[in-house]
Amino acid sequence: LASIVDKINIDKAWHIITLEDPIEYIHQHKKSVINQREIGINSQSFAQALRASLREDPDVILVGEMRDLETMSNALTAAETGHLVFATLHTRSAAQSVNRVIDAFPAGQQEQVRIQFAETIQMVISQFLVPSKSSTSQCLACEIMVANPGIRNLIREHKTYQISTIIESNGCLGMQTLDQSLKSLITHRKIDLRIAKRYAVDKSYFSH
Numbered sequence: 001l002a003s004i005v006d007k008i009n010i011d012k013a014w015h016i017i018t019l020e021d022p023i024e025y026i027h028q029h030k031k032s033v034i035n036q037r038e039i040g041i042n043s044q045s046f047a048q049a050l051r052a053s054l055r056e057d058p059d060v061i062l063v064g065e066m067r068d069l070e071t072m073s074n075a076l077t078a079a080e081t082g083h084l085v086f087a088t089l090h091t092r093s094a095a096q097s098v099n100r101v102i103d104a105f106p107a108g109q110q111e112q113v114r115i116q117f118a119e120t121i122q123m124v125i126s127q128f129l130v131p132s133k134s135s136t137s138q139c140l141a142c143e144i145m146v147a148n149p150g151i152r153n154l155i156r157e158h159k160t161y162q163i164s165t166i167i168e169s170n171g172c173l174g175m176q177t178l179d180q181s182l183k184s185l186i187t188h189r190k191i192d193l194r195i196a197k198r199y200a201v202d203k204s205y206f207s208h
Helices: 002-011 046-056 069-080 094-103 107-120 149-156 160-168 178-187 193-199 203-207
Strands: 015-020 033-038 060-063 084-087 123-131 138-146
Touching: 002 015, 002 060, 015 046, 033 046, 046 060, 046 069, 060 069, 069 084, 069 107, 094 107, 094 123, 094 138, 094 160, 107 149, 123 178, 123 193, 138 160, 138 178, 149 160, 178 193, 178 203, 193 203
Parallel strands: 015 033, 015 060, 060 084
Antiparallel strands: 123 138
8 A cells, every 4th residue: 555655646746644553654745745644643543543634635545454333434434525545454355345344334324335335436456475486485466356337236236245256257447356366376487376276265266
């Protein structure tokens, strides 16, 4: 996320607020103005910091981690009101990330949250570091979901279990499943088959 923030900082004259625990990379002002807040020092929680940041007229908000319902709710509100929001979750796939947010809300609110989330989500990237062939370094494998109309409909209709099918068939939009990413690493001789199968969602994908 730090590299994404830096790219925006280089290209856009925006106001960026980052909420981190802890701050790991210090950004310098370039085209953008960046205010970095550390949880535990500048604010008591991500939820509190996010709520306060909305009063500072930011263009971009980075949430280091969405740990609770209040933070997720505030992040959705921020996205709905026109802010570009980046956030992290500890999940293993795009579908799991979507479900994690929706399931955090009480059952009576989840239908409305699905609609809100479907309208605001732009992209989900799930990242894994896997051992390289040499075992002296690691390679990045990632699942990429871009929120096209098909993805948005699946979220609204509570059919997130079908998201991987949409991802797999839309490489032209920059999407890829984790297994497709692993297969590409094999093709480029970055990792071996044994490692790919260890991290694969569907091990049979590597049988052909």
